Amino acid sequence: QQPVQSPQAVILREGEDAVINCSSSKALYSVHWYRQKHGEAPVFLMILLKGGEQKGHDKISASFNEKKQQSSLYLTASQLSYSGTYFCGTAGNNNDMRFGAGTRLTVKP
Amino acid sequence: DAGVTQSPTHLIKTRGQHVTLRCSPISGHKSVSWYQQVLGQGPQFIFQYYEKEERGRGNFPDRFSARQFPNYSSELNVNALLLGDSALYLCASSLGVGGGNQPQHFGDGTRLSIL
Numbered sequence: 001q002q003p004v005q006s007p008q009a010v011i012l013r014e015g016e017d018a019v020i021n022c023s024s025s026k027a028l029y030s031v032h033w034y035r036q037k038h039g040e041a042p043v044f045l046m047i048l049l050k051g052g053e054q055k056g057h058d059k060i061s062a063s064f065n066e067k068k069q070q071s072s073l074y075l076t077a078s079q080l081s082y083s084g085t086y087f088c089g090t091a092g093n094n095n096d097m098r099f100g101a102g103t104r105l106t107v108k109p
Numbered sequence: 110d111a112g113v114t115q116s117p118t119h120l121i122k123t124r125g126q127h128v129t130l131r132c133s134p135i136s137g138h139k140s141v142s143w144y145q146q147v148l149g150q151g152p153q154f155i156f157q158y159y160e161k162e163e164r165g166r167g168n169f170p171d172r173f174s175a176r177q178f179p180n181y182s183s184e185l186n187v188n189a190l191l192l193g194d195s196a197l198y199l200c201a202s203s204l205g206v207g208g209g210n211q212p213q214h215f216g217d218g219t220r221l222s223i224l
Contacts, residue, residue, distance in 0.1 A: 096167055
């Protein structure tokens, strides 16, 4: 099953924060986060492995709650360049990656 | 270093035809995955190949097939094309295969339109 992302869309002003959530009904081995700008390929942001870790670089970070089978992506002090569609991808113990339907993030000046 | 390259970038076919899409992974990457992305949706997993062997398959009909060559490049073949096959086909490469613990690097995709 595909993971479920929320919200479907969010509009921010520069400097505001946002949280994107991703949940799965099946046990997860890892969660991936990607950002896709219109007409471009998805770009890898980060991967979180089971163990409840939290990662981040620059002002984008993420957490992974293995027990709840949930992950959240945190964007702080958003910049115009953060605009795009964010996808979470989940993987179980097999080799297939399931992506959510995406969250469209728009950052306005 | 070159990223993942896909060809062609755009393709127009008619119903019933077949198509072959090509992908060259990042140098040193041994795994290639194929995805179908319909407008407004996330990528849907089709296949994963590692060391020329199929390691994963998504919920797609047998009209879809793929293979990986000794140089790790890959082809995706779709037979008896349907209107619903119109989509962006993405190829992603990773260093290895291992239960999703490898980041995937995507190519720009092939935009397939079926008339």
